[in-house]
Amino acid sequence: xxxxxxxxxxxxxxxxxxxxxxxxxxxxxxxxxxxxxxxxxxxxxxxxxxxxxxxxxxxxxxxxxxxxxxxxxxxxxxxxxxxxxxxxxxxxxxxxxxxxxxxxxxxxxxxxxxxxxxxxxxxxxxxxxxxxxxxxxxxxxxxxxxxxxxxxxxxxxxxxxxxxxxxxxxxxxxxxxxxxxxxxxxxxxxxxxxxxxxxxxxxxxxxxxxxxxxxxxxxxxxxxxxxxxxxxxxxxxxxxxxxxxxxxxxxxxxxxxxxxxxxxxxxxxxxxxxxxxxxxxxxxxxxxxxxxxxxxxxxxxxxxxxxxxxxxxxxxxxxxxxxxxxxxxxxxxxxxxxxxxxxxxxxxxxxxxxxxxxxxxxxxxxxxx
Amino acid sequence: xxxxxxxxxxxxxxxxxxxxxxxxxxxxxxxxxxxxxxxxxxxxxxxxxxxxxxxxxxxxxxxxxxxxxxxxxxxxxxxxxxxxxxxxxxxxxxxxxxxxxxxxxxxxxxxxxxxxxxxxxxxxx
Numbered sequence: 001x002x003x004x005x006x007x008x009x010x011x012x013x014x015x016x017x018x019x020x021x022x023x024x025x026x027x028x029x030x031x032x033x034x035x036x037x038x039x040x041x042x043x044x045x046x047x048x049x050x051x052x053x054x055x056x057x058x059x060x061x062x063x064x065x066x067x068x069x070x071x072x073x074x075x076x077x078x079x080x081x082x083x084x085x086x087x088x089x090x091x092x093x094x095x096x097x098x099x100x101x102x103x104x105x106x107x108x109x110x111x112x113x114x115x116x117x118x119x120x121x122x123x124x125x126x127x128x129x130x131x132x133x134x135x136x137x138x139x140x141x142x143x144x145x146x147x148x149x150x151x152x153x154x155x156x157x158x159x160x161x162x163x164x165x166x167x168x169x170x171x172x173x174x175x176x177x178x179x180x181x182x183x184x185x186x187x188x189x190x191x192x193x194x195x196x197x198x199x200x201x202x203x204x205x206x207x208x209x210x211x212x213x214x215x216x217x218x219x220x221x222x223x224x225x226x227x228x229x230x231x232x233x234x235x236x237x238x239x240x241x242x243x244x245x246x247x248x249x250x251x252x253x254x255x256x257x258x259x260x261x262x263x264x265x266x267x268x269x270x271x272x273x274x275x276x277x278x279x280x281x282x283x284x285x286x287x288x289x290x291x292x293x294x295x296x297x298x299x300x301x302x303x304x305x306x307x308x309x310x311x312x313x314x315x316x317x318x319x320x321x322x323x324x325x326x327x328x329x330x331x332x333x334x335x336x337x338x339x340x341x342x343x344x345x346x347x348x349x350x351x352x353x354x355x356x357x358x359x360x361x362x363x364x365x366x367x368x369x
Numbered sequence: 370x371x372x373x374x375x376x377x378x379x380x381x382x383x384x385x386x387x388x389x390x391x392x393x394x395x396x397x398x399x400x401x402x403x404x405x406x407x408x409x410x411x412x413x414x415x416x417x418x419x420x421x422x423x424x425x426x427x428x429x430x431x432x433x434x435x436x437x438x439x440x441x442x443x444x445x446x447x448x449x450x451x452x453x454x455x456x457x458x459x460x461x462x463x464x465x466x467x468x469x470x471x472x473x474x475x476x477x478x479x480x481x482x483x484x485x486x487x488x489x490x491x492x493x494x
Contacts, residue, residue, distance in 0.1 A: 040428040041403040051464065064445075225402065225429055280467075295406045296426045319405040319428050326406075 009055035012146045012203040013210055022219050028120035030058040031155070031222040040225035044321045047192055047230055048362075049110030051152035052222035053213050055183045060123030061142040061200060063113040064134060072134050073107070073114060078268045080250060080259035084109045084310060088156075089172040089189055091257050093249050094118075094126060099244055099270020100245035101252070104237070108174050108187060115174075115185070117147070117198070119239050140205065146206035151230075154218040159186075159197055162212065166197060171367045183211050191227065193234025193364040232327055235359030241299055242286060242315040242329050250277035251331065254288045283298060285337040287329040289356040291317075291345055296326045296353065301352075302346040303330050311336055314345065323361045332356070374437065374477050375486035380462065384436040384477065392465040393434060393456065395426070396490050401427040404453040409445040409467050416440060417470065418476055423466050425456070438476035440469030 011234055017024060022033030033055065034042060066190060070081045079092025081224040086109055094102040102121040108115040118126045123141070129138045148161055160167030162180040166186050174187035181203045190196040201209055213219050227240070237243045245250045248270065255278060262268065263278055291297045303312040317328035328345075336343065341356040373383045379397035382389040386413045395492065406426035416422050416436035421435035449455050456464035471477075481489060 034429070039403045041405075229428060231419075295408065295424075296428075296431070298431065319426070 009058075010189045011055055012206040013057060013148075016207050017055065017221075018212055022221070022223060025224075028058055029096065029225060031034075032058060033221070035223040035225045036221050038220070040223070040229065041321045043226035044229050045224045046220050047152045047194060047222055047226060048322050049153065050227070050292075051150055051154040051196075051216075052220045053210060053219050054149040054151065054222050054227055055146075055210070056149050056198070056227075057146040057203075058120035058205065059147055060116075060118040060120065060126065062116040062118060062123075062127060063139070063140045064116065064130070064138055065113045065140065066135070066138040067284045069114055069134065069138055070109070072138070074262070074267065076130065076133055076353070077105075077260045078262050078271075078274060079107065079109075080262055080365050081107060081109075081114070083259065083261065086111065087174050089174060089187055093243075093254065093257070093346065094129065094268040095249070095274075097269050098247055099273040100243060101243045101247055101249060102126065104239050104243060104254075106187075106189065107353065110174075113361075121240060122156075124357060125199070135285055142204050145173065146201050146203050146209075148199045148206065148210060148213070149190055149192075149196060150199065150213060150219070151192040151194045153195060153221075155196040156367065158213065158216045158218050159199075161216075163227075169197075179209060180212060181346070184209070188367055191236055192230035193236070193362060193366075195365055195367045203277065210258075228316075229318055229321060232316055232318055233323050233360065233362040234364055235329070235361060237286065237329070238316055245261050246333070247286070248274060248277060248282065250274055251282040251284055268367070281334055282335055284331045286315070286329060286331055287337050287362055288359040289314065289317075289330055289343065289345070289354045290323075290357045291326045291328060291347075292355075294325060294355040295347060297328050297347055297352065297354070299347050302332075302335045304334055304344040304346065304351075305336060306342060306344065310345070311343070313324050320361055327361045328354070328359075329359075344366075373483060374480035375483070375487065376480055377438045377488075378435050380437050382432060382477075382480070383465075384471065384474075387471050387474070388443065388468055389438065389440060389471045390465050390468050391422070391434070391437060394486070394490075395460045398460040398464070401425065401429070403416060403428045404456045407453045407456065407466070408451045409447075409450060410442045412442050412445060414442045416442065418445055418479075425453075426437075434466060435467050436469065437480055438469075439472040441472070442467050442487070444468040445469050
C-alpha cells in the first residue's frame with residue numbers, strides 16, 4: 001500500500017492523461033486516470049457501444065523462462081499450463097497453501113517464454129513469490145513496458161485498420177505484430193465483457209500508439225471508474241475485493257479455469273481443499289445481486305436472509321449504467337446462492353431487498369472467431 | 370433579496386426571508402462525478418446544524434449532505450430523486466436538494482460567503 005508520503009509512480013501515458021483533462025487519483029501506487037471530462041457513465045456507455053482506450057500500464061508484465069517453466073508454474077497455479085498452446089492465453093490464479101487467491105492473472109505461452117499479466121497492487125508480492133518458488137533467474141519484470149486496452153464492439157475494426165493481423169486473432173489468443181511500425185504484443189482479451197485487445201508496447205511508443213488510436217473517431221479514453229463498472233456488470237471478480245487469500249477459486253465461481261487433468265492430479269497449493277470443494281460444493285459462493293430501488297450498495301454491506309440472519313457480505317457494488325440500476329457481487333451461504341433467491345441488504349441501517357442474479361449482469365460479447 | 374452561504378462540506382444555502390434552499394456546490398458535484406442516487410429528508414423533519422440530511426451516491430462512492438443551519442424541512446426536490454443527473458447539470462440551480470424554515474438566522478454567520486468559499490476551494494488545490 002502507498003502512503004501519502006510516497007511519491008506516486010506514473011505510467012508512460014501520464015502527460016497524455018493530463019492533457020486529456022483526466023482526474024488523476026492514486027491507485028496501487030500509481031497516479032491513474034479515474035475519469036475524463038465526459039464522466040464515468042458516458043465512458044462506460046461509449047465502451048459498450050463503440051471502443052474505449054484504457055491505460056493499464058500499472059499492471060505487472062512478467063516473463064518466465066527456463067526449461068520446464070510451464071511445469072514449474074503449475075506448482076503455483078491450478079490452471080492447465082502444460083496444455084496451453086502456443087500464443088494462447090489462460091486465466092488462472094496464484095494460490096497460497098490454503099487454496100486462497102494471492103492474485104489472478106493471465107498467462108500466455110510464447111515461443112521462448114510464458115508472458116504473465118498480474119494485478120498492479122500485487123505485482124511486487126507476486127514477483128517475490130514466483131522468484132522464491134521458480135528461482136530468481138526465471139522471473140523477469142518488465143517495468144518499462146506500457147499496456148493499453150482497446151475494448152468495445154468497434155475495437156477490432158479500429159485496430160484492424162492499423163494492424164490487420166489483430167482483427168484475425170481469436171478470443172484468448174495473441175501475437176507479435178507491428179501497429180503502424182510500432183512493435184507490439186497484442187492479445188484478444190480484456191476486462192470489460194466486450195470484444196477487444198490488450199496491447200503491450202515499449203514505454204517510448206505508448207503515447208504515439210495511444211494518440212493514433214484516439215485519432216479514430218470511434219475511440220475515446222476511458223478511466224478506471226468505468227473500467228470498474230464495466231467489469232462489475234460482466235461479473236468479473238476484482239482481486240482485493242471479490243477474491244483474496246480468504247476465498248478459494250471454487251467459492252469465487254472460477255472452477256471453469258481449472259482443467260480436468262489438474263482437478264484429478266492436484267499438485268497445486270491448496271489442492272486438497274479445492275478438490276473437496278469441487279466434489280462437495282463450497283460452503284459459500286460468490287453471487288450476483290440486484291438490489292431493489294436505485295441506491296448503489298457498496299463493498300462491505302451485510303447480506304441477510306429473509307429471517308434477518310447474516311449470511312454474507314457484499315464484495316463489490318455500484319451503479320451499472322448498462323444494467324440500468326445498482327448491481328453487486330457478494331458471498332452468501334451456498335444454500336442461498338440459487339438465482340432468484342430473495343435476500344436483504346443492510347444499507348445505512350435500512351433493509352433493502354435484493355435478488356440473486358445469474359452472472360453476468362450484462363451479456364458478454366467476446367469475439368467468436 | 371437573497372443571499373447564498375457556503376459550508377466547508379460544500380453545501381450551499383440560499384436564503385429568502387426565513388426559508389433556506391440547500392444544495393451542493395458545482396465543485397462538489399465535479400468531485401463526486403456522475404450522481405446516480407439521491408435520498409432526501411422527509412418534509413417536517415427537524416434538523417440541527419451539521420445533521421446528516423441527505424445522501425448522494427455517485428458512480429464511485431456515497432456522500433452525505435449536512436444541514437448548514439438548524440431548521441425544519443418544508444420542501445424536498447423530487448426532481449433530483451427522479452433525475453439525479455440534475456445535480457451534475459445544475460448544482461446551484463435546478464439540482465437543489467431541500468428547503469428548510471431556518472430556526473436561527475444568526476447561525477448563518479458561521480458560514481462562508483461566495484468569495485470566502487472560492488478562496489477555500491482554491492486552497493484545496
